[in-house]
Amino acid sequence: MSDKNEGYKVVSDNRQAxxxxxxxxxxxxxxxxxxTEVKSIRAGKANLQDGYALIRDGEVWLINAHISPYTSSGQYFNHEPRRTRKLLLHREQIRKLIGKVEQQGLTLVPLKMYLKRGWVKVSIALGKGKKVHDKREDIKRRQDQREMQRAMKNY
Structure with a gap:
Protein backbone atom coordinates (compact mmCIF):
# COMPACT_ATOMS: atom_id res chain seq x y z
CA MET A 1 0.00 0.00 0.00
CA SER A 2 2.83 2.43 0.75
CA ASP A 3 4.28 2.33 -2.81
CA LYS A 4 0.82 3.26 -4.17
CA ASN A 5 0.88 6.43 -2.07
CA GLU A 6 4.47 7.43 -2.93
CA GLY A 7 5.77 6.59 -6.41
CA TYR A 8 4.32 5.75 -9.74
CA LYS A 9 4.03 2.58 -11.80
CA VAL A 10 4.55 2.80 -15.57
CA VAL A 11 1.79 0.84 -17.31
CA SER A 12 2.60 1.55 -20.97
CA ASP A 13 5.67 3.13 -22.57
CA ASN A 14 5.73 4.42 -26.15
CA ARG A 15 9.39 3.80 -26.96
CA GLN A 16 8.90 4.33 -30.68
CA ALA A 17 7.88 7.97 -30.10
CA THR A 36 -13.48 -0.96 -16.85
CA GLU A 37 -10.71 1.08 -18.53
CA VAL A 38 -9.14 1.86 -15.15
CA LYS A 39 -9.29 -1.81 -14.14
CA SER A 40 -7.71 -2.83 -17.44
CA ILE A 41 -4.93 -0.24 -17.07
CA ARG A 42 -4.20 -1.43 -13.52
CA ALA A 43 -3.81 -4.93 -15.01
CA GLY A 44 -1.26 -3.49 -17.49
CA LYS A 45 -3.38 -3.90 -20.62
CA ALA A 46 -2.73 -0.55 -22.33
CA ASN A 47 -0.82 0.29 -25.52
CA LEU A 48 0.15 3.78 -26.73
CA GLN A 49 2.05 2.63 -29.83
CA ASP A 50 -0.20 4.17 -32.52
CA GLY A 51 -1.67 6.87 -30.28
CA TYR A 52 -1.50 10.62 -30.77
CA ALA A 53 -3.22 13.68 -29.32
CA LEU A 54 -5.27 16.39 -31.02
CA ILE A 55 -6.65 19.71 -29.87
CA ARG A 56 -10.31 20.29 -30.80
CA ASP A 57 -12.50 23.11 -29.48
CA GLY A 58 -10.04 24.01 -26.73
CA GLU A 59 -9.86 20.42 -25.44
CA VAL A 60 -7.08 17.84 -25.83
CA TRP A 61 -8.08 14.35 -27.02
CA LEU A 62 -6.07 11.11 -26.97
CA ILE A 63 -6.78 9.21 -30.17
CA ASN A 64 -6.01 5.63 -31.19
CA ALA A 65 -4.57 4.53 -27.83
CA HIS A 66 -5.56 0.91 -27.18
CA ILE A 67 -6.87 -0.18 -23.77
CA SER A 68 -7.93 -3.83 -23.86
CA PRO A 69 -11.44 -4.71 -22.65
CA TYR A 70 -11.58 -5.87 -19.02
CA THR A 71 -11.85 -9.66 -19.02
CA SER A 72 -13.57 -10.19 -15.64
CA SER A 73 -16.74 -8.29 -16.53
CA GLY A 74 -19.47 -8.95 -19.07
CA GLN A 75 -19.34 -7.51 -22.56
CA TYR A 76 -22.30 -5.19 -21.92
CA PHE A 77 -20.47 -3.05 -19.34
CA ASN A 78 -17.14 -3.06 -21.17
CA HIS A 79 -15.56 -0.21 -23.13
CA GLU A 80 -14.49 0.30 -26.74
CA PRO A 81 -10.70 -0.47 -26.94
CA ARG A 82 -9.69 2.41 -29.26
CA ARG A 83 -12.20 5.05 -28.24
CA THR A 84 -11.24 8.73 -28.18
CA ARG A 85 -10.43 9.84 -24.62
CA LYS A 86 -10.26 13.35 -23.19
CA LEU A 87 -6.98 14.51 -21.63
CA LEU A 88 -7.20 16.81 -18.62
CA LEU A 89 -4.84 19.79 -18.68
CA HIS A 90 -4.92 23.33 -17.30
CA ARG A 91 -6.33 26.00 -19.60
CA GLU A 92 -2.98 27.84 -19.78
CA GLN A 93 -1.22 24.65 -20.83
CA ILE A 94 -3.81 24.03 -23.56
CA ARG A 95 -3.42 27.60 -24.85
CA LYS A 96 0.35 27.18 -25.00
CA LEU A 97 -0.03 23.84 -26.82
CA ILE A 98 -2.49 25.32 -29.35
CA GLY A 99 0.01 28.04 -30.24
CA LYS A 100 2.91 25.65 -30.70
CA VAL A 101 0.96 23.00 -32.62
CA GLU A 102 -0.66 25.44 -35.04
CA GLN A 103 2.22 27.88 -35.61
CA GLN A 104 5.26 25.61 -35.49
CA GLY A 105 3.63 22.48 -36.95
CA LEU A 106 4.53 20.26 -34.00
CA THR A 107 2.81 16.99 -33.02
CA LEU A 108 1.40 15.88 -29.66
CA VAL A 109 2.61 12.35 -28.89
CA PRO A 110 1.83 10.25 -25.79
CA LEU A 111 5.08 8.99 -24.24
CA LYS A 112 3.88 6.87 -21.33
CA MET A 113 0.84 6.00 -19.25
CA TYR A 114 1.34 5.47 -15.55
CA LEU A 115 -0.38 5.28 -12.19
CA LYS A 116 0.53 8.12 -9.84
CA ARG A 117 -0.95 7.98 -6.32
CA GLY A 118 -3.83 5.88 -7.64
CA TRP A 119 -4.63 8.19 -10.58
CA VAL A 120 -4.00 7.28 -14.22
CA LYS A 121 -1.76 9.88 -15.87
CA VAL A 122 -0.43 10.26 -19.42
CA SER A 123 2.83 11.96 -20.27
CA ILE A 124 2.40 13.79 -23.59
CA ALA A 125 5.12 15.54 -25.52
CA LEU A 126 5.46 18.18 -28.18
CA GLY A 127 7.45 16.47 -30.89
CA LYS A 128 8.99 17.41 -34.18
CA GLY A 129 9.23 14.62 -36.75
CA LYS A 130 12.75 13.33 -37.32
CA LYS A 131 14.23 12.97 -40.78
CA VAL A 132 15.80 9.68 -41.91
CA HIS A 133 19.37 10.92 -41.41
CA ASP A 134 18.55 11.97 -37.82
CA LYS A 135 17.28 8.45 -37.08
CA ARG A 136 20.49 6.99 -38.54
CA GLU A 137 22.58 9.28 -36.33
CA ASP A 138 20.69 8.08 -33.27
CA ILE A 139 21.29 4.45 -34.19
CA LYS A 140 25.03 5.11 -34.71
CA ARG A 141 25.27 6.97 -31.40
CA ARG A 142 23.52 4.12 -29.58
CA GLN A 143 25.85 1.52 -31.15
CA ASP A 144 28.91 3.59 -30.19
CA GLN A 145 27.66 3.83 -26.60
CA ARG A 146 27.18 0.04 -26.46
CA GLU A 147 30.67 -0.57 -27.82
CA MET A 148 32.19 1.82 -25.28
CA GLN A 149 30.29 0.07 -22.47
CA ARG A 150 31.55 -3.33 -23.66
CA ALA A 151 35.11 -2.05 -23.84
CA MET A 152 34.88 -0.61 -20.32
CA LYS A 153 33.38 -3.88 -19.04
CA ASN A 154 36.21 -5.97 -20.49
CA TYR A 155 38.97 -3.90 -18.85
Missing part, protein backbone atom coordinates in the same frame (compact mmCIF):
# COMPACT_ATOMS: atom_id res chain seq x y z
CA UNK A 18 11.41 8.93 -29.04
CA UNK A 19 12.75 7.29 -32.19
CA UNK A 20 10.28 8.94 -34.59
CA UNK A 21 10.11 12.39 -32.96
CA UNK A 22 12.51 14.90 -31.48
CA UNK A 23 10.93 15.60 -28.08
CA UNK A 24 10.82 19.32 -27.23
CA UNK A 25 8.53 19.62 -24.17
CA UNK A 26 6.62 17.16 -22.00
CA UNK A 27 3.40 17.61 -20.06
CA UNK A 28 1.62 15.45 -17.50
CA UNK A 29 -2.10 15.08 -18.17
CA UNK A 30 -4.94 13.31 -16.44
CA UNK A 31 -7.21 11.17 -18.57
CA UNK A 32 -11.00 10.74 -18.52
CA UNK A 33 -11.74 7.00 -18.25
CA UNK A 34 -14.58 4.61 -17.49
CA UNK A 35 -14.40 2.04 -14.69
Missing amino acids: RYLYEILETYEAGIELTG
Whole structure:
Protein backbone atom coordinates (compact mmCIF):
# COMPACT_ATOMS: atom_id res chain seq x y z
CA MET A 1 0.00 0.00 0.00
CA SER A 2 2.83 2.43 0.75
CA ASP A 3 4.28 2.33 -2.81
CA LYS A 4 0.82 3.26 -4.17
CA ASN A 5 0.88 6.43 -2.07
CA GLU A 6 4.47 7.43 -2.93
CA GLY A 7 5.77 6.59 -6.41
CA TYR A 8 4.32 5.75 -9.74
CA LYS A 9 4.03 2.58 -11.80
CA VAL A 10 4.55 2.80 -15.57
CA VAL A 11 1.79 0.84 -17.31
CA SER A 12 2.60 1.55 -20.97
CA ASP A 13 5.67 3.13 -22.57
CA ASN A 14 5.73 4.42 -26.15
CA ARG A 15 9.39 3.80 -26.96
CA GLN A 16 8.90 4.33 -30.68
CA ALA A 17 7.88 7.97 -30.10
CA ARG A 18 11.41 8.93 -29.04
CA TYR A 19 12.75 7.29 -32.19
CA LEU A 20 10.28 8.94 -34.59
CA TYR A 21 10.11 12.39 -32.96
CA GLU A 22 12.51 14.90 -31.48
CA ILE A 23 10.93 15.60 -28.08
CA LEU A 24 10.82 19.32 -27.23
CA GLU A 25 8.53 19.62 -24.17
CA THR A 26 6.62 17.16 -22.00
CA TYR A 27 3.40 17.61 -20.06
CA GLU A 28 1.62 15.45 -17.50
CA ALA A 29 -2.10 15.08 -18.17
CA GLY A 30 -4.94 13.31 -16.44
CA ILE A 31 -7.21 11.17 -18.57
CA GLU A 32 -11.00 10.74 -18.52
CA LEU A 33 -11.74 7.00 -18.25
CA THR A 34 -14.58 4.61 -17.49
CA GLY A 35 -14.40 2.04 -14.69
CA THR A 36 -13.48 -0.96 -16.85
CA GLU A 37 -10.71 1.08 -18.53
CA VAL A 38 -9.14 1.86 -15.15
CA LYS A 39 -9.29 -1.81 -14.14
CA SER A 40 -7.71 -2.83 -17.44
CA ILE A 41 -4.93 -0.24 -17.07
CA ARG A 42 -4.20 -1.43 -13.52
CA ALA A 43 -3.81 -4.93 -15.01
CA GLY A 44 -1.26 -3.49 -17.49
CA LYS A 45 -3.38 -3.90 -20.62
CA ALA A 46 -2.73 -0.55 -22.33
CA ASN A 47 -0.82 0.29 -25.52
CA LEU A 48 0.15 3.78 -26.73
CA GLN A 49 2.05 2.63 -29.83
CA ASP A 50 -0.20 4.17 -32.52
CA GLY A 51 -1.67 6.87 -30.28
CA TYR A 52 -1.50 10.62 -30.77
CA ALA A 53 -3.22 13.68 -29.32
CA LEU A 54 -5.27 16.39 -31.02
CA ILE A 55 -6.65 19.71 -29.87
CA ARG A 56 -10.31 20.29 -30.80
CA ASP A 57 -12.50 23.11 -29.48
CA GLY A 58 -10.04 24.01 -26.73
CA GLU A 59 -9.86 20.42 -25.44
CA VAL A 60 -7.08 17.84 -25.83
CA TRP A 61 -8.08 14.35 -27.02
CA LEU A 62 -6.07 11.11 -26.97
CA ILE A 63 -6.78 9.21 -30.17
CA ASN A 64 -6.01 5.63 -31.19
CA ALA A 65 -4.57 4.53 -27.83
CA HIS A 66 -5.56 0.91 -27.18
CA ILE A 67 -6.87 -0.18 -23.77
CA SER A 68 -7.93 -3.83 -23.86
CA PRO A 69 -11.44 -4.71 -22.65
CA TYR A 70 -11.58 -5.87 -19.02
CA THR A 71 -11.85 -9.66 -19.02
CA SER A 72 -13.57 -10.19 -15.64
CA SER A 73 -16.74 -8.29 -16.53
CA GLY A 74 -19.47 -8.95 -19.07
CA GLN A 75 -19.34 -7.51 -22.56
CA TYR A 76 -22.30 -5.19 -21.92
CA PHE A 77 -20.47 -3.05 -19.34
CA ASN A 78 -17.14 -3.06 -21.17
CA HIS A 79 -15.56 -0.21 -23.13
CA GLU A 80 -14.49 0.30 -26.74
CA PRO A 81 -10.70 -0.47 -26.94
CA ARG A 82 -9.69 2.41 -29.26
CA ARG A 83 -12.20 5.05 -28.24
CA THR A 84 -11.24 8.73 -28.18
CA ARG A 85 -10.43 9.84 -24.62
CA LYS A 86 -10.26 13.35 -23.19
CA LEU A 87 -6.98 14.51 -21.63
CA LEU A 88 -7.20 16.81 -18.62
CA LEU A 89 -4.84 19.79 -18.68
CA HIS A 90 -4.92 23.33 -17.30
CA ARG A 91 -6.33 26.00 -19.60
CA GLU A 92 -2.98 27.84 -19.78
CA GLN A 93 -1.22 24.65 -20.83
CA ILE A 94 -3.81 24.03 -23.56
CA ARG A 95 -3.42 27.60 -24.85
CA LYS A 96 0.35 27.18 -25.00
CA LEU A 97 -0.03 23.84 -26.82
CA ILE A 98 -2.49 25.32 -29.35
CA GLY A 99 0.01 28.04 -30.24
CA LYS A 100 2.91 25.65 -30.70
CA VAL A 101 0.96 23.00 -32.62
CA GLU A 102 -0.66 25.44 -35.04
CA GLN A 103 2.22 27.88 -35.61
CA GLN A 104 5.26 25.61 -35.49
CA GLY A 105 3.63 22.48 -36.95
CA LEU A 106 4.53 20.26 -34.00
CA THR A 107 2.81 16.99 -33.02
CA LEU A 108 1.40 15.88 -29.66
CA VAL A 109 2.61 12.35 -28.89
CA PRO A 110 1.83 10.25 -25.79
CA LEU A 111 5.08 8.99 -24.24
CA LYS A 112 3.88 6.87 -21.33
CA MET A 113 0.84 6.00 -19.25
CA TYR A 114 1.34 5.47 -15.55
CA LEU A 115 -0.38 5.28 -12.19
CA LYS A 116 0.53 8.12 -9.84
CA ARG A 117 -0.95 7.98 -6.32
CA GLY A 118 -3.83 5.88 -7.64
CA TRP A 119 -4.63 8.19 -10.58
CA VAL A 120 -4.00 7.28 -14.22
CA LYS A 121 -1.76 9.88 -15.87
CA VAL A 122 -0.43 10.26 -19.42
CA SER A 123 2.83 11.96 -20.27
CA ILE A 124 2.40 13.79 -23.59
CA ALA A 125 5.12 15.54 -25.52
CA LEU A 126 5.46 18.18 -28.18
CA GLY A 127 7.45 16.47 -30.89
CA LYS A 128 8.99 17.41 -34.18
CA GLY A 129 9.23 14.62 -36.75
CA LYS A 130 12.75 13.33 -37.32
CA LYS A 131 14.23 12.97 -40.78
CA VAL A 132 15.80 9.68 -41.91
CA HIS A 133 19.37 10.92 -41.41
CA ASP A 134 18.55 11.97 -37.82
CA LYS A 135 17.28 8.45 -37.08
CA ARG A 136 20.49 6.99 -38.54
CA GLU A 137 22.58 9.28 -36.33
CA ASP A 138 20.69 8.08 -33.27
CA ILE A 139 21.29 4.45 -34.19
CA LYS A 140 25.03 5.11 -34.71
CA ARG A 141 25.27 6.97 -31.40
CA ARG A 142 23.52 4.12 -29.58
CA GLN A 143 25.85 1.52 -31.15
CA ASP A 144 28.91 3.59 -30.19
CA GLN A 145 27.66 3.83 -26.60
CA ARG A 146 27.18 0.04 -26.46
CA GLU A 147 30.67 -0.57 -27.82
CA MET A 148 32.19 1.82 -25.28
CA GLN A 149 30.29 0.07 -22.47
CA ARG A 150 31.55 -3.33 -23.66
CA ALA A 151 35.11 -2.05 -23.84
CA MET A 152 34.88 -0.61 -20.32
CA LYS A 153 33.38 -3.88 -19.04
CA ASN A 154 36.21 -5.97 -20.49
CA TYR A 155 38.97 -3.90 -18.85
